[in-house]
Amino acid sequence: MARIMTLKEAVADLVRDGDTVAMEGFTHLIPYAAGHEVIRQKRTGLTIIRMTPDILYDQLIGMGCVDKIVFSWGGNPGVGSLHRMRDAVEKQWPKPLAIEEHSHAAMANAYEAGASGLPCAIFRGYRGVDLVDVNPNIKSITCPFTGETLAAVPSIRPDVTIIHANKADRAGNVLIEGIVGVQKEAVLAAKRSIVTVEEIVDELNPPSPNSTVLPGWTVSAVVAVPGGAHPSYVHGAYERDNAFYKRWDDIARERDSFQEWMRANVLEKGPEAYAVYATKKA
Amino acid sequence: MDYTSTEMMTVAAARALGNDDVCFVGIGLPSAACNLARLTHAPDITLIYESGTIATKPEVLPLSIGDGELCETALTTVSVPEMFRYWLQGGRISIGFLGGAQIDKHGNINSTVIGPYDDPKVRLPGGGGAPEIATSAEQIFVVMKQGPRGFVDKLSFRTSLGHGEGYDDRQKKGVTTKGPGLIVTDLCIMKPDPVSKEFKVVSIHPGITREQIVAATGWPIQFADTVEETVVPTSVELEALRALNARTAAAHGDQA
Numbered sequence: 001m002a003r004i005m006t007l008k009e010a011v012a013d014l015v016r017d018g019d020t021v022a023m024e025g026f027t028h029l030i031p032y033a034a035g036h037e038v039i040r041q042k043r044t045g046l047t048i049i050r051m052t053p054d055i056l057y058d059q060l061i062g063m064g065c066v067d068k069i070v071f072s073w074g075g076n077p078g079v080g081s082l083h084r085m086r087d088a089v090e091k092q093w094p095k096p097l098a099i100e101e102h103s104h105a106a107m108a109n110a111y112e113a114g115a116s117g118l119p120c121a122i123f124r125g126y127r128g129v130d131l132v133d134v135n136p137n138i139k140s141i142t143c144p145f146t147g148e149t150l151a152a153v154p155s156i157r158p159d160v161t162i163i164h165a166n167k168a169d170r171a172g173n174v175l176i177e178g179i180v181g182v183q184k185e186a187v188l189a190a191k192r193s194i195v196t197v198e199e200i201v202d203e204l205n206p207p208s209p210n211s212t213v214l215p216g217w218t219v220s221a222v223v224a225v226p227g228g229a230h231p232s233y234v235h236g237a238y239e240r241d242n243a244f245y246k247r248w249d250d251i252a253r254e255r256d257s258f259q260e261w262m263r264a265n266v267l268e269k270g271p272e273a274y275a276v277y278a279t280k281k282a
Numbered sequence: 283m284d285y286t287s288t289e290m291m292t293v294a295a296a297r298a299l300g301n302d303d304v305c306f307v308g309i310g311l312p313s314a315a316c317n318l319a320r321l322t323h324a325p326d327i328t329l330i331y332e333s334g335t336i337a338t339k340p341e342v343l344p345l346s347i348g349d350g351e352l353c354e355t356a357l358t359t360v361s362v363p364e365m366f367r368y369w370l371q372g373g374r375i376s377i378g379f380l381g382g383a384q385i386d387k388h389g390n391i392n393s394t395v396i397g398p399y400d401d402p403k404v405r406l407p408g409g410g411g412a413p414e415i416a417t418s419a420e421q422i423f424v425v426m427k428q429g430p431r432g433f434v435d436k437l438s439f440r441t442s443l444g445h446g447e448g449y450d451d452r453q454k455k456g457v458t459t460k461g462p463g464l465i466v467t468d469l470c471i472m473k474p475d476p477v478s479k480e481f482k483v484v485s486i487h488p489g490i491t492r493e494q495i496v497a498a499t500g501w502p503i504q505f506a507d508t509v510e511e512t513v514v515p516t517s518v519e520l521e522a523l524r525a526l527n528a529r530t531a532a533a534h535g536d537q538a
Contacts, residue, residue: 026333026362027348051362052347052410075407077346078309089405101394104332105371105414108363124371125414128390128443128455134399149456179333179353182362212361233350242345243535 002172002219004200007271010221011037014192018045019159022111022190023056025232026181027077027240031164032056033228033271034196038162039063040267049158051107051182055231055248058082059266061097062258068098070156072107079245083252093255101135106153111182113155114189126151161190164229165214166236168197169204172216178235180212187214196225198234198278227277238277285515287468288427289523290487292318293515295379295425295466304328305377306370306415309347311425312379314526315466317343321522330369332411334360343530347410351533366411370418378419380412381426382441384434387480387501388451389424389444389462391416392437399439409441416442421460428467434500445479452479469495471512475504485510 005013015021015038023031035056038046047068048057054076060066062084074085088097102110109121122141132138141152163183168174174195176183187193195214200222206213216222231241231248251261265273285293295315299305301324307316309331317340320327328337333348337357344352353359360369369375382391383406393412397403416422422444426432444462445452452461462481465472471485482504483495488511496503515523 027346028333028350028353071408073408073410077348078344081405081407086405090402101408103409103413104362104411105366108366112363112367123367123414124418127413127417127457128440128446128452129409129413130394130399130440131409131413178350179335179348179359180361181333181348184361185363235350235353240346240349242349242533245345246535 002216002222004170004172005221005223007034007037007196007223007225010194010223011041014160014194014220015043016159017043019043020047020049022049022156022158022161022186024050024161024163024181024183024186025229026052026179028179028181028233028235029164029176029183029229030054030056030232031162031196031228032230032232033225033274034162034164034194035060036266037271039065039262049156051104052077053082053085055245058084058252059262061085061088062094062252063262064094066097068100070100070102072102072104076245076248079249084258087255100137101131102153103131106138106151107156108182110153110156111185111189114157115185118155120152120154122150122152124150156189158186158190160192160194161186162194163187164196166197166234167199167201167204168195168222169201172219172222173204174214174219174222175204175206176212177207184212184214188218192220194221194223195219196223196228198226198228198237200224225271225274227274228271230274230277283515283517283520285520287487289515289520290512291425291427291466291468292523293519294471294487294512295423296322296519298423298464298466299324299327299377301326303376304330304374305379306330306332306375306419308380308412309344311381313343315425316379317526318519318523321526322519330375332362332365334362334365336360336369341529342533343526345534366414370414373418375419376421378415378422380415380422380424380442382424384432384437385424385426385465386434386437386444388446388448389422389465389474389481390437390440390446391424391442391444392439394439394441396438412442416444416461417457417459419459422462424462424465426465426467428469428495428498430498430500433498445474448479449477469498480504482506483509485512487512488514
């Protein structure tokens with residue numbers, strides 16, 4: 001059953017050095033506040049997993065929390081490169097970064113296989129491409145019925161998955177609406193999970209019976225962090241801060257300006273600093 | 283009306299799409315072309331973004347593949363695993379519209395690294411949805427600015443399959459879809475030879491010379507027997523594109 005906790009308690013209790021951590025969010029609902037708490041608590045040796053690592057993973061990598069990244073598209077969407085990730089890959093700063101690279105289809109299937117309790121995911125993919133030659137975790141399997149050769153990748157089973165969601169009730173049931181991404185699968189695939197939400201309410205009152213709900217008993221911790229997805233966004237609450245995504249390109253380009261921004265905006269602040277974004281109704 | 287080479291490219295790419303197409307849209311130039319088609323001659327085109335939005339009709343171009351605008355204007359939004367399993371792998375997509383950093387004469391695309399994979403000169407974002415879009419969508423269209431660094435004789439890395447080594451290489455690899463059928467650039471339009479599957483120039487944009495195209499291409503580019511001149515953008519097309527770009531700039535916090 002989900003425990004209602006503070007962000008500091010939840011990260012201290014559930015995220016450990018050396019863990020495999022998925023902080024998912026497909027552009028929408030990216031758990032920035034929780035990721036910043038991981039940085040403040042100085043977790044090290046992490047393997048971070050995400051289909052679309054963007055600024056948050058750039059920050060974790062640049063602050064030295066990460067040994068390895070598993071991903072399928074790493075960039076600042078619509079803007080360009082992740083300069084901290086590139087610095088780690090190309091120049092080993094602040095330390096070397098191991099990469100395991102996939103396609104979106106592979107990772108989406110691998111999360112689904114993880115949530116399904118399967119050892120691997122099977123799909124029609126990776127045909128005629130070079131990723132197969134550089135990632136030993138891409139293999140093939142023959143369909144026992146048709147003989148068709150299909151791609152196989154190991155399922156994703158994170159030690160801990162962290163997501164941000166629209167709201168939760170006091171029993172820890174979680175509501176997600178808008179672009180739902182791969183968050184439900186990522187939570188159900190993980191051993192432990194933290195869900196930060198915009199608000200905790202008495203009654204969820206989903207907008208439709210089909211809105212994505214994670215029952216409280218599938219989640220380890222629920223934390224109220226209003227605005228906690230900024231500069232990502234929350235459907236119906238606040239918009240994606242596209243101007244910040246563009247500004248990040250300058251901030252992250254140089255090591256000094258990156259470290260200064262992290263000191264002022266992450267290390268010397270707490271999750272309450274996000275509250276200002278929650279009130280900016282789209 | 284005067285127009286830029288980027289406007290010519292976007293308009294030419296948009297014209298390739300039809301009202302009945304179900305189009306898996308890449309971000310950037312493909313997204314601009316697909317939405318321009320929707321705002322002009324193909325109002326009922328179905329645009330699908332890999333973030334899960336189906337039949338979206340954004341007022342402004344999304345900066346990312348998952349901007350809220352895409353979900354709010356969509357018929358429905360599904361999870362990302364469902365998008366890749368049921369809709370793409372399930373064979374529901376008629377056109378996959380892609381871009382990339384490098385392309386070769388057979389329409390194979392690189393968006394992963396420039397230089398060796400383990401010691402890259404430039405680390406690019408990676409393939410995202412492209413490897414499976416390239417093989418599961420019924421047909422692929424590509425829109426890219428043309429230059430010798432992008433149109434290369436040999437890719438640093440093959441992120442997504444075009445026609446492989448040409449001829450029936452795609453079928454030999456077990457792929458049953460058609461693959462790349464069109465490349466639109468800021469200089470010209472190319473289509474694959476029916477047999478060798480090597481891309482040839484079939485239409486040249488007004489004011490562009492064959493020499494410019496040769497200089498902008500890293501392989502000995504071939505021209506079709508009959509090469510047309512691309513029809514200039516109409517005022518309707520240009521006005522729709524410029525209004526779209528102005529709305530987009532204002533929405534994303536740019537100086538308009």
